[in-house]
Amino acid sequence: MDALPGPRGRAALAMLPRLRRDPLELISTLFRDYGDRVTVPSVGGHLVFLLSNPDDVAHVLVANQANYVKAPTYRPLKELLGDGLLTNEGESWARQRRLVQPMFARRHVLGFAPAMSGAATRLLDGWAALPDGTVVDAAAEMSELTLDVVGRTLFGADLTGEADGMGPALTTVLAAYMKVVRSPLFWLVPNFEKWRTPNRRRSERAEAHLRAVVDRIIAARRAQPGPDRPDMLDMLLAADMTEDQVRDELMTFMLAGHETTANALAWTLYLLSTHPQARDRLAAEVDDVLAGRAPVAEDADKLEWTAAVVSESMRLFPPAWIIERQPTADDTVAGMRIPAGSIVITSPYLVHRNPAHWPNPEGFDPARFLPDAAAGRHRYAFLPFGGGRRQCVGGGFAMLEATLLLAAITQRFRLDLVPGARPVPQPTVTLRPGGGIPMALYRR
Template structure:
């Protein structure tokens, strides 16, 4: 791997404090200094490669994806969330994917639109009780909204009363995870993720609370049945059968998938919407165009599923926001067997890091990469762009199964909000990205609320 440049071992060791404090800056610095492929000497025995070239991303996630498994950094998530689609591997993962994939078919996803819009309308009705100019944290508000959508659309459950407990529990789990994987001990001590540190104990208590909520949802569903309403994701999970064996999901598997959906299904969309509202506030021309489109397409009525394809600029705004602030900001894989990139050997066990945060800012594929320009995602604009220059939902067979759901949700929620309200960033405040499991605003995003 000598031809791939990178810092010396001594320099890399000196970067560890920066990695722990501000990993985005460190990744960006490495890419600027050494290019699209960077060899990073690390404390682990296995080589670490940082890749921001779309061709390399395609090779790892798609072209030779059978040779790559989730990196060791996913082990702590498995300890906390179980064997859901996010953390599972091998044939167990493939079987589970076969069971879950049909649940996110477009015909099912479109059926969730009324629940999405209903959740947003409920939030906006609550905002009406606030005076014009009131300050709110859109990060917290979008978190509660996305959790409401998860409850309504996926579980037919009202989670608004539990949002005040669920959100802190999810935050505790994510903070414990990121503290663990940024510790040197994680990389040099076998099974360090199982040590009962104070952080681990706090995460276990939070995880137990999340599982208690999930268990109550499952128990209530088994007792009540569908009760004549449209089927939700939980109904589909309980009814799903493997084509080969005819077997249903085990109780444990249902729990693990629901835990994963609680985390991935609300945290990612919440962050995407919070960053989007911030970017619209700082780019008023884009917001004026979005509001005009929303007014023209919806003519004052709530959005419906069939409106999503007509809201082209609204969708483009969401996609551009996820380019700059991808909720899934980093993807990591480990090589099972030897491989190569353009003749450069990749030994077995190598960890390959492909951060969408860097790939989305690659100047070879994105003119003015730091600029906010939704026109990049208008129909036809991506025709000449590398397919893997943009990967907000990952790529290959492990691409996020809920990508279509998330896109519809973010588009309809943003349209519903923009129809009634305009939010402005509090003067003097600049949000700071906090890369945990997802890319969150570190101290929230305070904005003032204004009726349109």
């Protein structure tokens, strides 16, 4: 078996403080210094493999996926999400997936378009009451917008009044999660994530707030039936699931269903502001396709440049920036033995920047995603929604949502990054814009 390159000796020991300070910078440095197949010495008894080659990604996530389970780093998420679709394993997970999958069939997803367009209209009407040049936090605005979408489409609930409380609570929970998994004690002490530290107590208060929102949604639906068109909440309540299981699924989709798309849209608006030619082309396409009306489902296939902009944004700033697995039995990847119990990291952030598959990988070029542009590209060189049977069930929903919302925003407003602002990627469960993205609003 071949030995993969990677840091050794003092260089390996120096990784721990860097992991705590900035894990995104650490894996980027490993990728730059050692290539797309890297080994890292044992961390808490686990040998770590960082694989950023699409062939390896396909092996771990698809070809031999039955041999891989979620890595221990997902364990603290169970404190928030319980046994929801993101964190569960085995037959219980498979049953959940079979239950939820039909909700995200294309025929159902297209039916969500009016609610998506309506949410955009409500946000933009609010912006229209502001004078030109008003500065808003694009990240916070997109979070509120996508929360409105997920509430109305999946839960039949109006969550706009909850946004002010849910945003800080979610930020607290995600920050607490990262503090736990970056700590050396997480790898050395069993159940460290359950220790009653100040960090844990802050997280528990925020978790309680989020669960209270979900409980109110469930109670309201039990008291009064939902719309004529059944939504996800109806499906969950009709299934043979306990109250805790229903809550876990709602918590999962509230996080995955709005946090990821909000980040994708926020980064997209930032990139468009710094690439005016791409933004001008986007505005021209939107004006041509929509002709002054609100976007509808049938527009999605015509908005080719709009969808390409979203995809290129997710290439550079994938909301799900890291995927971690653990083999249950020994495996071989690229001629390297992967022992059972190792940690295998496949990072979309790095895969999307692999120069062997992406010319000018740091550049913003939506043309990469126009029809026919992907000819010859490795299928797993781009994986914003993961891959294999655990690929994000809502990928189609997210792409439709992001495309229609971006079109609606572009139709009515131009957003310019405030001079001197430099958004920094903040790697939590998702890739958030650290400190927000201050942007000035201008009517078109």
